[in-house]
Amino acid sequence: MKFFLLLCLVGTSLAIDKAQLHGLKNLLTNLHSGVFTTCQLVLFSEMVDYDTAEKNCQNFNIGMGDVQGHLATVNDSEKNSDLKLLLNMAYPYKGWKNQWAADQWVWAGLRKTKNNDGSDTSMKYKPEDWSWAADETSPKEFHKWMRKQPDQKPEIRRNGVTLLQNQMRINHKGHWDDTFKYKKHPYACDYQGKYIISANSKTWSQSKAECEAAGLELAKVRSDAEVEEIIKSADYFLGSKADSVKVWDKENWIWLGGTDEEEEGVWKWVDGSPIDKKIMNWRNPNPDNAEFIKDHAEHYLAISRDGQFDDSFDHRSRHRAFACQCPGT
Incomplete structure (x- = not known):
């Protein structure tokens, strides 16, 4: 795979402030495929x-x-x-x-x-x-x-x-x-894409904060075409998934900006908009809202490198890559 670097430029104009630039640089560490992305x-x-x-x-x-x-x-x-x-x-x-x-x-x-x-x-x-x-x-x-x-x-x-x-x-x-x-x-x-994918391994709430620090938000997928785009983006920005990666390995999952923390079973994006159930291709047996980690339930959305969804924990045992949404997309 070609070695390339990308950096995301945000805001209603193309100008970015120093705080956002620092946030963007944080997003782009640990990209072993050599990718810095830009919107x-x-x-x-x-x-x-x-x-x-x-x-x-x-x-x-x-x-x-x-x-x-x-x-x-x-x-x-x-x-x-x-x-x-x-x-x-x-x-x-x-x-x-x-x-x-x-x-x-x-x-x-x-x-x-x-x-x-x-x-x-x-x-x-x-x-x-x-x-x-x-x-x-x-x-x-x-x-x-x-x-x-x-x-x-x-x-x-x-x-x-x-x-x-x-x-x-x-x-x-x-x-x-x-x-x-x-x-x-x-x-x-x-570049006309919607997503910036960070290889930084974070919890869901940490991922949300890192996107926001860069002037972005955790990503939404609202159609089959966007599911396909985020999978393709992951292949570019994270590198192709190794054959040795198993279904539940953290390398197979990317945090999205979906949660049902407010009301169990009612999934919304971080901006409050509802998630269309038609695109929710859950990985069986999810969503199961398992509670085997004390004081934690599975209220946070991730997508696999194959396009399947998982409800998971906002916990240090669930560190994953994450996707941020480009402004206006």
Whole structure:
């Protein structure tokens, strides 16, 4: 499985405060698959050339439905700042002496699509010559090119082929540079998914608190499609489930934001909305509300890596991974 990192960006705008950023970082520890997730952008730390990056983004379709994915559209200052944060999470800044190292840049979806015959030597940036991979639109007022970039500096190979710097990359300071497509960098894709799954092993109430600290809430699944999405998300973010994992092993379960603590048998999401019984594919013999742990009953909802539900304890003996819900989804 490709090694990639994701970080979730929350709130009604893309800007996040320091407290939420700290909460997000806490969510993303212990992800042995190498995944940091974001609700808007996905950064893969695997180093690949531009064409491979775009192909990989096209195949990354969690939450995308029938819409094909693409390298990230970074068309405002908030998204540019977010991508800068992502890169720093994946590969910490090494200082100006290492500013041109491959891991100090991330591919985004802007590339030069017009006037690519090398005849324009003015080195002046013309937005109409560039377009985003996702929708083929040209950048408007927003851009963050480094000083004297893009320079379209050519490279002449031994076979006489001339290469041009027609692809855009972004560094830790959020500055843009044009470069050659054969360069290898981490890359960022647009993300339309609903869930961020943390590998941190927590009780239900601890999981609820960690989601809230990041400006999120414990996740809801309200349809068969969302059950399928959360299972697929778990495979990406936690790694594929090992064949050795048994049904009741903690590695097989993920906390959701459902509870019947208020009234036995009446299941609600943490926001108070009712849970549709039609999607409750209980793992037999659940829900059994067992009380074999003193002073604790099974009032808290988890989902298996196979899409079955379990009522369980909010107790230190029940530490599991958990899923948070992206805002507005």
